[in-house]
Amino acid sequence: xxxxxxxxxxxxxxxxxxxxxxxxxxxxxxxxxxxxxxxxxxxxxxxxxxxxxxxxxxxxxxxxxxxxxxxxxxxxxxxxxxxxxxxxxxxxxxxxxxxxxxxxxxxxxxxxxxxxxxxxxxxxxxxxxxxxxxxxxxxxxxxxxxxxxxxxxxxxxxxxxxxxxxxxxxxxxxxxxxxxxxxxxxxxxxxxxxxxxxxxxxxxxxxxxxxxxxxxxxxxxxxxxxxxxxxxxxxxxxxxxxxxxxxxxxxxxxxxxxxxxxxxxxxxxxxxxxxxxxxxxxxxxxxxxxxxxxxxxxxxxxxxxxxxxxxxxxxxxxxxxxxxxxxxxxxxxxx
Numbered sequence: 001x002x003x004x005x006x007x008x009x010x011x012x013x014x015x016x017x018x019x020x021x022x023x024x025x026x027x028x029x030x031x032x033x034x035x036x037x038x039x040x041x042x043x044x045x046x047x048x049x050x051x052x053x054x055x056x057x058x059x060x061x062x063x064x065x066x067x068x069x070x071x072x073x074x075x076x077x078x079x080x081x082x083x084x085x086x087x088x089x090x091x092x093x094x095x096x097x098x099x100x101x102x103x104x105x106x107x108x109x110x111x112x113x114x115x116x117x118x119x120x121x122x123x124x125x126x127x128x129x130x131x132x133x134x135x136x137x138x139x140x141x142x143x144x145x146x147x148x149x150x151x152x153x154x155x156x157x158x159x160x161x162x163x164x165x166x167x168x169x170x171x172x173x174x175x176x177x178x179x180x181x182x183x184x185x186x187x188x189x190x191x192x193x194x195x196x197x198x199x200x201x202x203x204x205x206x207x208x209x210x211x212x213x214x215x216x217x218x219x220x221x222x223x224x225x226x227x228x229x230x231x232x233x234x235x236x237x238x239x240x241x242x243x244x245x246x247x248x249x250x251x252x253x254x255x256x257x258x259x260x261x262x263x264x265x266x267x268x269x270x271x272x273x274x275x276x277x278x279x280x281x282x283x284x285x286x287x288x289x290x291x292x293x294x295x296x297x298x299x300x301x302x303x304x305x306x307x308x309x310x311x312x313x314x315x316x317x318x319x320x321x322x323x324x325x326x327x328x329x330x331x332x333x334x335x
Contacts, residue, residue: 012097013090013173016081017273028085034284035078041287042067044301051307052300058136059125060297062118063290065145066247069114070283073107076100077178077279097179101163104279105181106156109206113148115248116210117141122241123217127224155206162195176272178279214248243290250285254278 017027049055049064077100084090092100124135159181166188176183185195221241228234254277291297 009094009168009172011091011093012168012179014081014084014092014177014179015090015173015175016084016177017276024085024088028082031078031280032082034280035074035082038074038280038284039071041284041291042071045287045290045297047304048297048300051304055296055300058121058138058141059118061138061141062114062121062145066111066114066118067287069107069111070286073104073111074280074283076103076107081177092174092179097174097184098160098163100179101181101184102156102160104178105159106152109152109155110148111251112207112210113152114145115244115251116213117144117148118244119214119217119248122244123220125240126221126237151206155202158198159202162198166190166192166195176275180275211252218245243294246289247282247286250282250289251278254282 018024045067046064049060080092080096080100084092121136125132128135163181163184166185167190168187169189172187174180174183174187181199185192185199188195218241221237225234225237228237254274291301
């Protein structure tokens with residue numbers, strides 16, 4: 001069947017990162033490992049925050065939310081890619097493709113807002129330390145996360161509903177490893193002027209706004225650090241925001257690199273390879289950046305594992321000291 005217009009197309013073909021059959025096992029192993037590291041590393045951050053009262057502060061509250069979003073972001077795209085490689089299939093249904101657009105847009109936007117909130121938290125902590133506890137109350141932090149969630153959901157619903165209005169050709173190949181919004185708009189057979197307009201305007205507002213807030217916060221932070229007289233005081237103040245600055249740089253530089261590489265090379269495949277940086281690599285490295293440079297998180301994780309080891313040892317001792325328990329367990333298993 002030749003190409004034609006069909007609003008109710010059944011599915012698409014995800015071409016992935018490479019068409020070479022001999023590279024598929026390598027790609028599968030690499031992305032499978034990166035996905036597991038991402039999920040495990042970010043889960044550790046969430047466990048450290050939830051299990052240790054010392055980390056119940058605004059900075060770690062935002063960090064735990066960021067870890068949750070990173071898990072969801074990668075889980076939106078990577079599992080389907082791994083399944084396609086394993087089954088040697090490139091097909092993704094129309095519903096699955098729309099779902100990827102919806103959730104990837106949602107979590108990417110929420111990630112963007114959370115980075116801005118963390119910058120604001122560091123701005124208050126360094127520039128207004130005496131008023132930090134008064135300004136950064138738990139109620140305000142929860143409200144900021146809720147508002148950012150609502151805005152991300154509304155943006156995702158808007159973009160997804162506009163994609164649903166497009167007509168696609170009956171034979172559509174997506175030169176990417178997931179259904180990315182920009183790629184989908186380019187592949188549409190119907191008029192996409194309004195879609196492109198909304199996409200670029202929302203990018204300026206919802207990505208440029210938080211980025212401007214981050215720049216403003218760090219300009220004030222640098223100014224405040226510069227006024228500190230002692231070298232030790234400057235180092236201590238800067239060390240409190242070094243991890244966040246590293247995460248922000250990694251996220252925005254990789255996103256910027258994706259769009260610059262796509263604009264320069266005019267290659268969709270090059271854009272797909274470059275997008276791996278912000279969709280996979282950045283969420284994977286975030287836990288390492290925070291845990292390796294943060295003594296509080298390392299100590300919280302050590303306390304968590306020690307507590308888990310103690311509980312496990314206690315259970316084993318109870319079982320060893322209770323012959324009836326072992327006998328009952330054996331009879332239960334035998335039955």
